Amino acid sequence: xxxxxxxxxxxxxxxxxxxxxxxxxxxxxxxxxxxxxxxxxxxxxxxxxxxxxxxxxxxxxxxxxxxxxxxxxxxxxxxxxxxxxxxxxxxxxxxxxxxxxxxxxxxxxxxxxxxxxxxxxxxxxxxxxxxxxxxxxxxxxxxxxxxxxxxxxxxxxxxxxxxxxxxxxxxxxxxxxxxxxxxxxxxxxxxxxxxxxxxxxxxxxxxxxxxxxxxxxxxxxxxxxxxxxxxxxxxxxxxxxxxxxxxxxxxxxxxxxxxxxxxxxxxxxxxxxxxxxxxxxxxxxxxxxxxxxxxxxxxxxxxxxxxxxxxxxxxxxxxxxxxxxxxxxxxx
Numbered sequence: 449x450x451x452x453x454x455x456x457x458x459x460x461x462x463x464x465x466x467x468x469x470x471x472x473x474x475x476x477x478x479x480x481x482x483x484x485x486x487x488x489x490x491x492x493x494x495x496x497x498x499x500x501x502x503x504x505x506x507x508x509x510x511x512x513x514x515x516x517x518x519x520x521x522x523x524x525x526x527x528x529x530x531x532x533x534x535x536x537x538x539x540x541x542x543x544x545x546x547x548x549x550x551x552x553x554x555x556x557x558x559x560x561x562x563x564x565x566x567x568x569x570x571x572x573x574x575x576x577x578x579x580x581x582x583x584x585x586x587x588x589x590x591x592x593x594x595x596x597x598x599x600x601x602x603x604x605x606x607x608x609x610x611x612x613x614x615x616x617x618x619x620x621x622x623x624x625x626x627x628x629x630x631x632x633x634x635x636x637x638x639x640x641x642x643x644x645x646x647x648x649x650x651x652x653x654x655x656x657x658x659x660x661x662x663x664x665x666x667x668x669x670x671x672x673x674x675x676x677x678x679x680x681x682x683x684x685x686x687x688x689x690x691x692x693x694x695x696x697x698x699x700x701x702x703x704x705x706x707x708x709x710x711x712x713x714x715x716x717x718x719x720x721x722x723x724x725x726x727x728x729x730x731x732x733x734x735x736x737x738x739x740x741x742x743x744x745x746x747x748x749x750x751x752x753x754x755x756x757x758x759x760x761x762x763x764x765x766x767x768x769x770x771x772x773x774x775x776x777x778x779x780x
Contacts, residue, residue: 449746451779452486453479453772454522454642454673454757457506460695461497463761471765472506476513478769482776487514488522488552488673488755493561498699498761504537511544520550522639522673522755523621527556527572528565531579531599535586539610547611552639553580554621573630574598580618580634587615617668628652632659632667640672642757643697645728646748653749671753672745675730677767678758678774682734686723689732692763694722699761731756739778754779 455475459468476487487510489503503521511519519541524534534551542549555572556562562569578596585592589609594601610616620635622628623644631638638656640649649672660667675693679685698717718725726732731741745751756775759768 449779450485450669450753451483451775452488452518452671452753452755453484454488454490454755455510456757456759456761456763456768457490457500457503458495458696458699458761459499460761461499463499465499465501471768473510473513474765475759475768475772476510478772479776480514480517482773483780484517484772484776486518486520486550486753486755488520491521491524492558493525493528494564495699504541508541508544516548518548518550519545520616520619521552523552523554523619525556525561526553526579527575528561528567529579531582532586532601534579535583535615536606536608538583538616539587539606539608542610542612542616543608549612549616550619551583551616552619552621554639555627571598577630577634580620583618584615619671622652625652625655628656629659632656632665633663635667637667637669637671640751642673642675643700643729646745647728650748669753670749670751671755672749672751673755673757674745675732675760676738676754676756676758676771676775677730677732678738678771678778679732679734679767680770680774682737685733686726688767689760689763690722692760693726693730695762696760697722697725735774735778738775742778 455472459465479487489507491503492500507519526534538549538551555576559569575598578598582594582599586606587610589605591603591605592601593603617636619637619639620631621639621641622631623641628638677685677689679688714722731738742754758771
């Protein structure tokens with residue numbers, strides 16, 4: 449079983465991004481020294497007033513702090529981007545990381561992002577499938593000719609061949625049944641997203657395993673992303689992270705509601721009180737209770753790589769570092 453750090457790269461309006469950069473580096477060092485196996489970065493565009501540096505330059509900047517760790521995006525919004533650019537980028541990061549890069553990809557869902565890139569939201573699934581097929585051809589290092597619906601390439605090879613034979617693994621995020629089946633067919637693993645409840649993931653895992661069997665495929669691993677906070681005391685852990693975690697998910701809800709501001713009530717945003725929304729969805733407590741919850745996820749889902757996000761906009765650095773250290777003690 450492995451643990452990874454899903455780095456928080458989103459900060460409230462008015463926060464100083466230059467002041468946050470050394471803190472991010474310290475979190476990566478703490479994770480590395482605590483035995484974390486991987487490091488992951490989120491990807492979004494035009495999410496202001498929330499501030500967010502772009503993931504690929506930030507990942508490259510932090511590579512030396514993450515020596516020995518697998519690194520990658522969770523997830524790159526693939527339909528917005530040209531697959532040749534993504535393949536070149538992935539191969540370069542594979543080179544820089546010594547073959548430890550994993551390309552996490554997903555469909556995306558924010559209409560504002562698709563509008564900004566002039567990509568119809570209705571084309572995202574078709575672009576996604578064609579992009580993955582083309583990138584896998586390019587990762588072979590051979591010259592490729594491709595005449596697709598969206599992309600054309602004639603007798604061309606990548607400028608930077610990947611270090612890993614066959615190129616970086618491609619992990620596919622999915623939240624609905626059709627996408628989970630697609631992840632089984634074309635992905636090297638299914639990336640389970642942070643906000644799904646354990647019950648919904650259990651039902652989708654059955655679909656995923658059936659689709660794997662039908663396709664005759666075996667994933668590299670079974671990763672799951674979770675919001676996780678490990679406090680010194682189980683009694684106080686939730687209150688220590690509640691405000692920052694709620695801020696994060698209020699922003700998600702505002703995007704879904706089509707506005708730039710958070711909706712006014714928990715019921716409007718989450719359909720229930722926030723305390724109820726958290727249950728069976730996030731992993732929060734002290735070392736004992738978090739260890740028990742991780743064991744429940746392993747037994748229920750068969751997952752073997754926990755990608756934990758331990759900080760959200762506004763959570764103090766010392767709390768994030770403490771949570772990383774305690775997670776290392778649990779998984780160690």
